[in-house]
Amino acid sequence: MRYVIIGAGAVGATIGGRLFAAGHEAVLVARGAHYEALREGGLRLTTPDFAATLPVPAADGPGAVALRPDDVLVLAVKTQDSVAALDAWAACPVEGGGTAASRLPVLCAQNGVENERLALRRFRTVYGVCVWLPATFLEPGVVVASAGPLTGMLHVGRFPAPQPGASDPLADRIAADLEGAGFGVPLPPDVMPWKYAKLLGNLGNALQAICGVSDDPVAQELLGRAREEGARALDAAGIAYVDAAEQQRVRGDLVTVREIDGVRRQGGSSWQSLTRGTGSIEADHLNGEVVLLGRAHGVRTPVNEVLQRVAGDFARERRRPGELTPGQLMELVGRLPGA
Numbered sequence: 001m002r003y004v005i006i007g008a009g010a011v012g013a014t015i016g017g018r019l020f021a022a023g024h025e026a027v028l029v030a031r032g033a034h035y036e037a038l039r040e041g042g043l044r045l046t047t048p049d050f051a052a053t054l055p056v057p058a059a060d061g062p063g064a065v066a067l068r069p070d071d072v073l074v075l076a077v078k079t080q081d082s083v084a085a086l087d088a089w090a091a092c093p094v095e096g097g098g099t100a101a102s103r104l105p106v107l108c109a110q111n112g113v114e115n116e117r118l119a120l121r122r123f124r125t126v127y128g129v130c131v132w133l134p135a136t137f138l139e140p141g142v143v144v145a146s147a148g149p150l151t152g153m154l155h156v157g158r159f160p161a162p163q164p165g166a167s168d169p170l171a172d173r174i175a176a177d178l179e180g181a182g183f184g185v186p187l188p189p190d191v192m193p194w195k196y197a198k199l200l201g202n203l204g205n206a207l208q209a210i211c212g213v214s215d216d217p218v219a220q221e222l223l224g225r226a227r228e229e230g231a232r233a234l235d236a237a238g239i240a241y242v243d244a245a246e247q248q249r250v251r252g253d254l255v256t257v258r259e260i261d262g263v264r265r266q267g268g269s270s271w272q273s274l275t276r277g278t279g280s281i282e283a284d285h286l287n288g289e290v291v292l293l294g295r296a297h298g299v300r301t302p303v304n305e306v307l308q309r310v311a312g313d314f315a316r317e318r319r320r321p322g323e324l325t326p327g328q329l330m331e332l333v334g335r336l337p338g339a
Contacts, residue, residue, distance in 0.1 A: 133153070
């Protein structure tokens with residue numbers, strides 16, 4: 001199989017790079033300066049136990065990749081970019097006839113819980129991937145993945161969940177390839193409870209992006225309140241999610257951030273979006289998912305509402321992380337009616 005990584009940022013490039021280094025075919029799809037750097041100099045990938053410049057083939061869009069029947073599409077763009085990417089790739093012809101939408105599987109290796117639904121509107125075969133993969137992408141052509149001993153944990157499962165006990169040879173093959181490339185790959189019967197659990201964990205991404213990396217006690221209070229709101233909204237909606245104890249039992253010490261000589265671990269994906277000045281951020285599909293569920297099921301979500309709005313303003317205005325303090329954010333929360 002060949003893995004076509006649509007969105008070769010921190011997560012996508014790490015997955016594609018490690019697969020390539022393990023002897024699998026991969027293509028990294030990127031844009032602009034990042035694509036140019038990959039095309040001209042390869043991918044510089046660093047982990048706690050691995051550092052190399054990898055000559056992974058690069059492409060700048062669907063028209064630059066001749067799709068094959070054995071391709072697996074890995075969607076690793078941010079959720080706000082999913083519709084455009086899915087539409088562009090779904091109509092691509094596949095060698096031997098048909099289109100990607102009808103013939104190829106797509107794996108949604110993304111945060112949030114909306115991507116699988118978006119993909120299923122366009123593609124016949126969809127897999128959700130719950131991604132635990134601390135990685136940083138701030139410079140074109142350069143990615144640092146800071147976890148060990150495994151590079152990441154990738155729960156993979158067909159969407160929607162198949163009948164209990166159903167076999168899935170494709171998932172088994174994908175898992176074997178990824179495990180051989182340095183990832184843990186559980187195959188749960190239903191991947192979405194894992195993705196909803198990850199959603200709760202990601203509710204602090206916007207807070208970190210707005211306020212910078214901080215252990216400020218007010219920031220910790222905001223984080224706790226955001227996750228409490230998220231859990232209440234999921235409970236009110238009757239949505240299952242894996243509890244913290246089960247998450248820790250599965251991950252254990254297998255995916256732990258480690259020090260890398262000469263490299264300082266910085267912020268997460270939303271922090272990186274602001275730092276790179278991309279002009280967009282995932283908050284609408286992380287904090288905004290909680291706000292949506294709260295409004296639909298009568299749960300107040302003032303912290304997530306403020307985080308969604310302020311993070312979006314920061315992205316659009318190209319503001320930098322740390323330009324607002326946790327105390328100022330708390331004041332904004334307090335101004336909402338009923339907060």
